[in-house]
Amino acid sequence: MRYAETGFNLEIDLTRGNIERVPTDPRDTAHYLGGLGTNARLMWDRVPPEVEPFSPENLLVFGTGLLAGTPAPGSNRTIVSSISPQTRLFAFSMMGGFWGPELKHAGYDKVVLRGKSPRLVYLWIHDDKVELREAEHFRGLGTLETAELIRQELGQPLAQVASIGLAGENRVFFASIEQGRSSASRQGLGAIMGDKNLKAIAVRGTKDLYIARPAEFMAHCNAALAYIEHREKNPITNVMPIMAGLGSPQEMRVHDEQWHTENFVWGNARHRRKGFWTKDIAAKWTDTMEQMRTRLLSCHNCPLKCGAAISVDTRICSYMMKCFSKLTYTMGAMSDLEFGLKIAQKATEHGVDAFSAPQTMAFAIELHEAGILTDADMAGWPPDPEGRFYWLLDHIVRREGIGDVLADGTHWAAERIGKGAMAYAHNNIKKHEQLPLKLGMLNPIYFLMYSTGEKINITQIEGNFPQQPFETRAEREAFVKDWEHVPDERFKQWFVEWEQRGEKSIPNYPPVDATCEIVHWQEMLHYIDDSVGLCAGLSSFPYKPPYHLHNLPSIISSGAGLDLDEAGLAHVIRRIRTLVRATNIRRGMRRKDDKPPEDHWKKRFPELEAKLLDRYYAFKGWNADGIPTRATLHELGLDFVAEELTRRGILKDDAAAASAPGASALATTRSAP
Amino acid sequence: MRRADGKTVKTIKIDVAKCNGCRACEVICAAFHAKPQYSSTNPARSRIRVIRDQVADLYLPVYAGEYTAAECAGRDKYVIDGREYEECAFCRASCPSRDVFKEPDSDLPLKCDMCESDPTLAEPLCVKWCLADALVFEEREVEVDKAAAIDDVDLGLRALAHVHGWQKVKDALSRLGGAGNEG
Ligand code: SF4
Numbered sequence A: 001m002r003y004a005e006t007g008f009n010l011e012i013d014l015t016r017g018n019i020e021r022v023p024t025d026p027r028d029t030a031h032y033l034g035g036l037g038t039n040a041r042l043m044w045d046r047v048p049p050e051v052e053p054f055s056p057e058n059l060l061v062f063g064t065g066l067l068a069g070t071p072a073p074g075s076n077r078t079i080v081s082s083i084s085p086q087t088r089l090f091a092f093s094m095m096g097g098f099w100g101p102e103l104k105h106a107g108y109d110k111v112v113l114r115g116k117s118p119r120l121v122y123l124w125i126h127d128d129k130v131e132l133r134e135a136e137h138f139r140g141l142g143t144l145e146t147a148e149l150i151r152q153e154l155g156q157p158l159a160q161v162a163s164i165g166l167a168g169e170n171r172v173f174f175a176s177i178e179q180g181r182s183s184a185s186r187q188g189l190g191a192i193m194g195d196k197n198l199k200a201i202a203v204r205g206t207k208d209l210y211i212a213r214p215a216e217f218m219a220h221c222n223a224a225l226a227y228i229e230h231r232e233k234n235p236i237t238n239v240m241p242i243m244a245g246l247g248s249p250q251e252m253r254v255h256d257e258q259w260h261t262e263n264f265v266w267g268n269a270r271h272r273r274k275g276f277w278t279k280d281i282a283a284k285w286t287d288t289m290e291q292m293r294t295r296l297l298s299c300h301n302c303p304l305k306c307g308a309a310i311s312v313d314t315r316i317c318s319y320m321m322k323c324f325s326k327l328t329y330t331m332g333a334m335s336d337l338e339f340g341l342k343i344a345q346k347a348t349e350h351g352v353d354a355f356s357a358p359q360t361m362a363f364a365i366e367l368h369e370a371g372i373l374t375d376a377d378m379a380g381w382p383p384d385p386e387g388r389f390y391w392l393l394d395h396i397v398r399r400e401g402i403g404d405v406l407a408d409g410t411h412w413a414a415e416r417i418g419k420g421a422m423a424y425a426h427n428n429i430k431k432h433e434q435l436p437l438k439l440g441m442l443n444p445i446y447f448l449m450y451s452t453g454e455k456i457n458i459t460q461i462e463g464n465f466p467q468q469p470f471e472t473r474a475e476r477e478a479f480v481k482d483w484e485h486v487p488d489e490r491f492k493q494w495f496v497e498w499e500q501r502g503e504k505s506i507p508n509y510p511p512v513d514a515t516c517e518i519v520h521w522q523e524m525l526h527y528i529d530d531s532v533g534l535c536a537g538l539s540s541f542p543y544k545p546p547y548h549l550h551n552l553p554s555i556i557s558s559g560a561g562l563d564l565d566e567a568g569l570a571h572v573i574r575r576i577r578t579l580v581r582a583t584n585i586r587r588g589m590r591r592k593d594d595k596p597p598e599d600h601w602k603k604r605f606p607e608l609e610a611k612l613l614d615r616y617y618a619f620k621g622w623n624a625d626g627i628p629t630r631a632t633l634h635e636l637g638l639d640f641v642a643e644e645l646t647r648r649g650i651l652k653d654d655a656a657a658a659s660a661p662g663a664s665a666l667a668t669t670r671s672a673p
Numbered sequence B: 001m002r003r004a005d006g007k008t009v010k011t012i013k014i015d016v017a018k019c020n021g022c023r024a025c026e027v028i029c030a031a032f033h034a035k036p037q038y039s040s041t042n043p044a045r046s047r048i049r050v051i052r053d054q055v056a057d058l059y060l061p062v063y064a065g066e067y068t069a070a071e072c073a074g075r076d077k078y079v080i081d082g083r084e085y086e087e088c089a090f091c092r093a094s095c096p097s098r099d100v101f102k103e104p105d106s107d108l109p110l111k112c113d114m115c116e117s118d119p120t121l122a123e124p125l126c127v128k129w130c131l132a133d134a135l136v137f138e139e140r141e142v143e144v145d146k147a148a149a150i151d152d153v154d155l156g157l158r159a160l161a162h163v164h165g166w167q168k169v170k171d172a173l174s175r176l177g178g179a180g181n182e183g
């Protein structure tokens, strides 16, 4: 009997059209949970580093989190994994919505796709009946349009559909996989799906999903709901409105955008727009949002409603929006909200990432202004910025003319364009576009998160520890009073002592060792979420969430029938984290790649930064080049990884590194997987 | 708390505009009615179903009503904001013409029982789990004509009989007789 998970994966060979239902090993659940954890193990075992992103040997894995589909509020995540065309590293992008729970109810934990279909097809999963179906008649159609037509074609209004648009079909490096309420947007997984000639995966499931210890599990679910209700009524003070509550940033509800519009740097992350947020703009934008937003929408089994139905044409809901896509097009084009909401509809149908796409378009405009791209490159584009954005979007998703170059994202486009264009691709980590933020003083916590986070997306690493200290000590003391979430009392102390100015302020405070622990804690929570399928919006992302290190072991264990305590869960997560690291190390990633965008902070401190990396690597059990040591791998039961890295000449003698201080601090004795 | 000459009418007021489409109501209803309780969940077994049409921005929670042995002679077909819905799209009956409000494996009918349990819950669970307040519980007392009320067991048996035939049901009852097994 399997609990919370189904114990079966679907293995699809698209080249041969072969479909298999494969039982999984329950020991893998104990060692890697599900979602990201088991995806990482599959990718390590089956995708050697020689495999190119656009190769039939590359896998595309849709892995539901271990708890996805259970009654735990917000347990609805699917982690999509592959090798990213943009970073050429292991990609794991997460989507919420309704698709994951539906797959579980159909009787599968993962869909593992390999090969490449000779024709455009879609996968239809209806409980035990699974088939590949013709999709040539959907070629070029939008993501939501396709989903709707598939539901009609199948006569299955309740089917959940994840699909790609033109961008995915044309292998745009920042193509997304769209699922209506949610999407897997980052790192170009839509392009991998397009390369495999897979237009969509539609699912309908009607089977039971079992809970191992119902009384214990339901007590947690009810407590989480009650806590959410409490937090909705009692927002955190001292922080900006979108950080005060739970969930993803509440961009669909909150109208005051002064902070983002004036403090983020827009266009291609180049322009601060101080004084932008006037009364007139506030009124106009509020009006636009109120008129175009027809409803706030939640993901499966979650009360937070972070998304919204947006209406831009005659249809009542043209698409569903969430989070910062509200601002990225608007501010990338230096335009207004109505433009932003309208172009986002086209972009969602084409299926592109709402961070990378507008930044790449603004990048093209800047290159043109700088004379690096010429009028000949842009032949036929309109004079106004809005028109240019539409023109660029269209050319990118079709890979027409200059669009073919831009479709590879700012880094690869700059490389192809030359003539100094690389200086304009300045907002990337590991070749992937980031939040449009440029700041003054280096923040040591963010330095480590930006540099070492392998999700390569800051919002998927940051979280429970406040982004900056509150003004007064009294405010900080009030904040830590009911801060039960921290792993240890010391974290409260670090926050209380943290000042906005003076000796105990950034970059020298929190101290290096404290910084390592804070970053490790925040990252660990994200890895838990990505493995068990809980939404970060109820766990790793907001301040004081319902799920945290102290209740998660019991929630996971009672749901899935495991026996994890805090140390046990930390150990499993460390194993997953280390395996992800090793996968990228095997693909060539090293310390040299662990760095923030060069101009992210004006004031940099090379010595401090080196020390931060040294200590953090040691804390993680990695050597000075960021490679997990043999001792760490052994301790985590990853000897097979050590053997492979040794065989490839990556792991050499690391006797010295084996005594890394962090390794022993985190050590627990466990049996090897 | 039933009185001899009256009964409590339990109403759930559905404010469609407040529904955010989360399906928490379906998840908890199915889990509550699982045997053993909460040992599994499956929205396909839920006694509330959120009819969802993303494009039309339509989210309509519908409660499972009576089982009907025969499908309706006349059907209804709604057109809302220019979009045409399939026949009987918004019906709450468990009926032979479609697979809504039926156990997915046995086809037995599902009916909302207001989370009947001992001790009685303060409010039905779909209401409790709907933090959006799209579902609000109300109770009031009314007079009833006792003879007209159909007993739940009676109803269940009729449904079983419709699916499997009276003879099979009678056989099954005599096999089970006296076992006292609730499983
Ligand atoms: S918190 Fe928001 S994004 Fe997360 S599951 Fe709930 S509705 Fe979805």
Ligand code: SF4
Pocket: B018, B019, B020, B021, B022, B023, B024, B025, B026, B050, B061, B126, B129, B130, B131, B132, B133, B134, B135
């Ligand atoms: S729980 Fe409430 S908001 Fe969620 S789908 Fe049900 S009725 Fe709608």
Ligand code: SF4
Pocket: B028, B029, B030, B032, B046, B047, B048, B063, B064, B111, B112, B113, B114, B115, B116, B124, B125, B126, B127
């Ligand atoms: S009242 Fe109870 S039985 Fe009826 S639909 Fe709601 S949860 Fe289900």
